[in-house]
Amino acid sequence: MRVGFLQYSPVFGDKKGNLERVEEMLSGEKNALIVLPELCFTGYVFKDREELDTLAEEAVGPTVEYLTPIVKDNNLFLVFGMAERVGERLYNSSCLLSPEGEIKIYRKAHLFNKEKSFFTPGDTGFPVFDVTIGSNQVKVGLLVCFDWIFPEPWRILALKGAQIIAHSTNLVLPYCQDAMITRAIENRVFIITTNRMGEEREVTFTGRSQVVRPDGKILIRVGEESQGVWTVECDPLEAQNKMVTERNDIFQDRRKDLYRIEVK
Amino acid sequence: MRVGFLQYSPVFGDKKGNLERVEEMLSGEKNALIVLPELCFTGYVFKDREELDTLAEEAVGPTVEYLTPIVKDNNLFLVFGMAERVGERLYNSSCLLSPEGEIKIYRKAHLFNKEKSFFTPGDTGFPVFDVTIGSNQVKVGLLVCFDWIFPEPWRILALKGAQIIAHSTNLVLPYCQDAMITRAIENRVFIITTNRMGEEREVTFTGRSQVVRPDGKILIRVGEESQGVWTVECDPLEAQNKMVTERNDIFQDRRKDLYRIEVK
Numbered sequence: 001m002r003v004g005f006l007q008y009s010p011v012f013g014d015k016k017g018n019l020e021r022v023e024e025m026l027s028g029e030k031n032a033l034i035v036l037p038e039l040c041f042t043g044y045v046f047k048d049r050e051e052l053d054t055l056a057e058e059a060v061g062p063t064v065e066y067l068t069p070i071v072k073d074n075n076l077f078l079v080f081g082m083a084e085r086v087g088e089r090l091y092n093s094s095c096l097l098s099p100e101g102e103i104k105i106y107r108k109a110h111l112f113n114k115e116k117s118f119f120t121p122g123d124t125g126f127p128v129f130d131v132t133i134g135s136n137q138v139k140v141g142l143l144v145c146f147d148w149i150f151p152e153p154w155r156i157l158a159l160k161g162a163q164i165i166a167h168s169t170n171l172v173l174p175y176c177q178d179a180m181i182t183r184a185i186e187n188r189v190f191i192i193t194t195n196r197m198g199e200e201r202e203v204t205f206t207g208r209s210q211v212v213r214p215d216g217k218i219l220i221r222v223g224e225e226s227q228g229v230w231t232v233e234c235d236p237l238e239a240q241n242k243m244v245t246e247r248n249d250i251f252q253d254r255r256k257d258l259y260r261i262e263v264k
Numbered sequence: 265m266r267v268g269f270l271q272y273s274p275v276f277g278d279k280k281g282n283l284e285r286v287e288e289m290l291s292g293e294k295n296a297l298i299v300l301p302e303l304c305f306t307g308y309v310f311k312d313r314e315e316l317d318t319l320a321e322e323a324v325g326p327t328v329e330y331l332t333p334i335v336k337d338n339n340l341f342l343v344f345g346m347a348e349r350v351g352e353r354l355y356n357s358s359c360l361l362s363p364e365g366e367i368k369i370y371r372k373a374h375l376f377n378k379e380k381s382f383f384t385p386g387d388t389g390f391p392v393f394d395v396t397i398g399s400n401q402v403k404v405g406l407l408v409c410f411d412w413i414f415p416e417p418w419r420i421l422a423l424k425g426a427q428i429i430a431h432s433t434n435l436v437l438p439y440c441q442d443a444m445i446t447r448a449i450e451n452r453v454f455i456i457t458t459n460r461m462g463e464e465r466e467v468t469f470t471g472r473s474q475v476v477r478p479d480g481k482i483l484i485r486v487g488e489e490s491q492g493v494w495t496v497e498c499d500p501l502e503a504q505n506k507m508v509t510e511r512n513d514i515f516q517d518r519r520k521d522l523y524r525i526e527v528k
Contacts, residue, residue: 109519113509151415156525182446245377255373258389261420
C-alpha cells in the first residue's frame with residue numbers, strides 16, 4: 001500500500017489559507033495514507049492560551065469539514081495534528097480522517113515545554129485504528145512529536161498490533177529522526193515521522209520528514225527545507241514479522257518475568 | 265571520574281593467553297571503570313554446548329583470581345563478560361570486579377540466536393551496583409549485547425538510579441551503536457558499549473566501541489579494527505539530571521497512568 005507524508009510550512013493563524021495550500025499540495029494523490037505535521041493548520045508558537053483558544057476547534061469542526069470531500073474523492077486516509085477543544089480543555093491532538101469522513105483521535109500524552117501552559121495532557125491512551133486501502137488492511141497508531149523520547153507509547157502500540165505508527169511533529173531539535181530508526185527496529189514497525197519546516201516567530205523547524213521500515217531502513221527522508229508530498233509503497237505484513245534472527249522473535253523474547261519495575 | 269573500554273580480539277579458547285593480553289593492555293590504567301567485551305576470555309563462537317562447558321567456570325574461579333591483583337594494585341573496576349557455570353546451568357554473564365576483589369553478577373536476560381542452545385536465560389533481573397572511585401560514587405548497571413534491542417532493561421536500570429550502563433558486546437550487526445544514542449537520550453544515562461573486534465570461526469565482529477553521554481553526545485567511538493584501551497572523564501551527576509527542557513523531566517513526564525499494557 002501507498003504511505004507517505006506532506007512536509008510544508010503553515011502560516012501562523014491562517015487556518016483557511018493553510019487548508020487551501022494543503023489541498024493544492026495533495027492534488028493528484030489517491031489511495032494512500034498521508035501524514036501531516038503536528039498542529040499543521042493553526043501553527044505552533046502560541047503567545048498564550050488565549051491565542052490558542054481562538055484557533056482551537058472541536059474534532060468535528062470546520063477543518064474536518066473542509067478535508068472530508070478531499071479524502072472522499074481521492075480515497076485518502078489523512079493524519080494531521082490539530083488544536084482540539086473539548087469543553088474547556090484544549091488538547092494537542094492527532095486525527096485520522098478516513099475516506100468515509102470518519103474521525104479517530106489520539107491526544108498527545110507527553111507535552112513539550114510551554115505546551116504545558118496551554119494544553120491538557122492527553123487522556124486517550126494509545127489506541128490502534130484499522131485502515132483499509134484497496135485490498136490492504138493495516139493497523140495504525142498515532143503519536144505526536146515529543147512522544148518520541150519515551151519508549152513506552154511505541155512499545156504499547158506495537159504490542160497492540162500497530163503496523164504503522166503515524167508520527168506528526170513540529171521538531172526543533174535534531175535527535176528525533178535518527179532515534180526513530182531505533183524505535184522501528186525495537187518494535188519492528190513502520191514509522192512515518194512528518195515534521196514541518198520553516199520559521200515561525202523565531203522558532204525554526206527542522207524538516208527531514210521520513211518513512212522508516214521495520215528493519216530500520218529509511219525508505220524516504222527529505223531535506224530540512226523541502227516542501228511537498230512524498231509517498232512510497234510498503235507492505236504492512238512486514239511489521240507482523242518480529243523475527244530478527246531465526247531464533248529471535250523480539251516480542252516472544254521479552255522477559256516479562258523480569259520487567260518488574262514497570263508494574264509499580 | 266575516568267571511564268572507558270578495552271576493545272580487542274580474544275583468541276578462541278585461550279583463556280590464559282587472553283588474560284595475559286588484557287593484563288598487558290591494561291598496564292598503566294588506574295582509578296577507572298573499564299568495560300571489556302562479552303565473553304572476552306573464552307571467545308564466542310562455540311561449536312556446541314560441550315565446548316562451552318569446558319570453557320565455563322564459576323564466578324569465583326581462575327579468571328577472577330587472575331584479575332584480582334590487577335584491579336587491587338590499580339584501583340580499577342573491571343566489567344567483563346564470562347561464561348558462568350552455576351551447577352548444571354551455564355549463563356552468559358557480565359561481572360563487575362571491584363578493587364577489593366568483590367564480584368557482582370548480571371546474567372544476560374535476552375539470549376541471541378544460537379546462544380539459546382548453550383546458555384540458560386538470565387535470572388538476576390537488572391541489578392544496580394554501587395561503585396566508588398576516589399571521591400566519586402556512581403551507580404552502575406550491567407547489560408550484555410542483544411539486550412540492546414529491548415528498551416525495557418535500560419529503562420528499568422535508569423529508573424532504579426543507574427547513572428552508567430556498562431554494556432559488554434560481541435556485535436556482528438551495525439545497528440546497535442547508533443541505537444545506544446537513543447537509549448542514552450531516552451534515559452539520560454551514560455552508556456559504555458564495548459564490542460570485540462576481529463574474526464572468529466568466520467564470524468566478523470564490528471568493533472566501534474563507544475562511550476555516550478546522557479544527552480546523546482558520543483564521547484569516544486573507535487574504529488572497527490582498533491585495539492586498545494580508551495578512557496574519558498565523565499561526571500556521573502549529569503545522569504541525575506533528567507530535564508530535557510526547563511519544563512520536561514523525562515522521568516516525571518512518564519504517563520504511568522496510560523502505560524497499561526505493561527502491567528499484563
